[in-house]
Amino acid sequence: MASNNYPKLHNATWPGVVGKGAPGAEPIIPLDTLLKLTANAEVDGQKFDGVDLWLADPHISIDSSKDDVKRMADHIGSFGLKVGSFVAPIWGGAGGGSAMGDADDVKRFLTQVEKACKIGQQMREIGIRPTGGVRVDSSTGVEAWDTDPVGNTNKIADTFREAGRIAQHYGEYIVAEGEICWGGMHSWRENVKLLELVNMPGVVGYQADMAHSMLFVLGANAEKDRILAKDFQWSDKAALDAAYHQVADALRPWTLDFHVAQNDGTTFGSGDHEKTGRHCQIDDPNGRLDVVKHAGYWLRDDRGELTRKMRHICWDGCMFPNAVMEQQETWNKVLGAMLKVRDAHGWRE
Incomplete structure (x- = not known):
């Protein structure tokens, strides 16, 4: 029987930029290097289908012209790859602003969202982008949010709702990635609360990263929302499964975009990026997730x-x-794991 061909398997390009390039950090990895590594990965004759993109310099400028976008689409296509979801550079240091900030902050945030949606629409029209959303976060820290949790969550919801309206205009949708470092998105309950306030299902949803979402069970940055006991032992697989299922059950109805990842249960920051759930290699012996099984918590109801x-x-x-x-070899191993996830939780068309 032929293997599953959906969902399509993509590699992320932003790990070449995030936490890199700042003083004392490792250098940025060029987009072409990541495209070549992705395109060259192969397991039993199967390859990655596409890439998800970072829409900021030095990879792809958020201010790209139509000609720039066409050239980039052709270039990515020359590697035999499609394009999926985008990361919109909505942070203050990248030209955006806080989603709970003043009017100027919010305007800059939404301007970056609109630019990303325009690029997304153009790539769809070109034919290289059959699927994918525009990724955002609250662009604010947990401490700043905690000065007024109710008021600030309402502000973030208002900004996300307007981002959703912009996305709809361009035939796009917004995926908000909850991580322990983003104020108002730092726990599973806060993410659900925020998305319910936005109230635009199918237009503004959740981007679930297996590693980041797992940290929610430990109550990192949100002790009141901890699920596992403080004396939890990682050897208790059943307790981890139950806790992680609780998080996935709460957020799955909102999930529109999904990242396969491994996590060793610790936090990590690099360069100018705040500490968040540490991604680790797919075969890391300290990895706490059963990647194939736990991916099913998100991909099955x-x-x-x-x-x-x-x-x-x-x-x-x-x-x-x-x-x-x-x-x-890193990407061959990753592709092998992704294929196992698709074999277990995918389908054929």
Whole structure:
């Protein structure tokens, strides 16, 4: 029987940029290097289908002209790859602003979202981008949010709702990635609360990263939302499964984009990036996730049926060391794991 061909398998390009390039950090990895490594990965004759993109210099400028976008689409296509989800550079240091900030902050945030949506629409029209959303976060820290939790969550919801309206205009959708470092998105309950306030299902949803979402069970940056006991032992697989299932059950109805990842249960920051859930290699002996099994918590509903909501899934190795990222074998192993996830939780069309 032929193997599954959906969801399509993508590699992320932003790990070449995030946490890199700042003083004392490792250098940025060029987009072409990542495209070549992705395109050259192969397991039993199967390859990656595409890439998810970072829409900021030095990879792809958010201010790209139509000609620039066409050239980049042709260039990526020359590697035999499609394009999926985008990361919009909505942070203050990248030209954006806080989603709970003043009017100027919010305007800059939404301007970056609109630029990303325009590029997304153009790439769809070109034909290289059959699927994918525009990724955002609250662009604010947990301490700043905590000065007024209710008021600030309402502000973030207002900004995300307007981002959703912009996305709809361009035929796009917004995926908000919850991580322990983003104020108002730093726990599973806060993410659910925020998305319910936005109230635009199918337009503003959740981007689930397996590693980041797992940290929610430990109550990192949100002790009141901890699920596992403080004296939890990682050897208790059943307790981890139950806790992680609780997080996935709460956020799955909102999930529109999904990152396969491994996590060792610790936090990590690199360069100018705040500490968040540490991604680790797929075969890291300290990895706490059963990647294939736990991916199913997101890709199947509470009855165990396939949701088929994600037309593509992506690997995220954010803040991997350059020495790891620049080895072809790293991506062969990742692709092998992604294929196992698709074999277990995918389908054929």
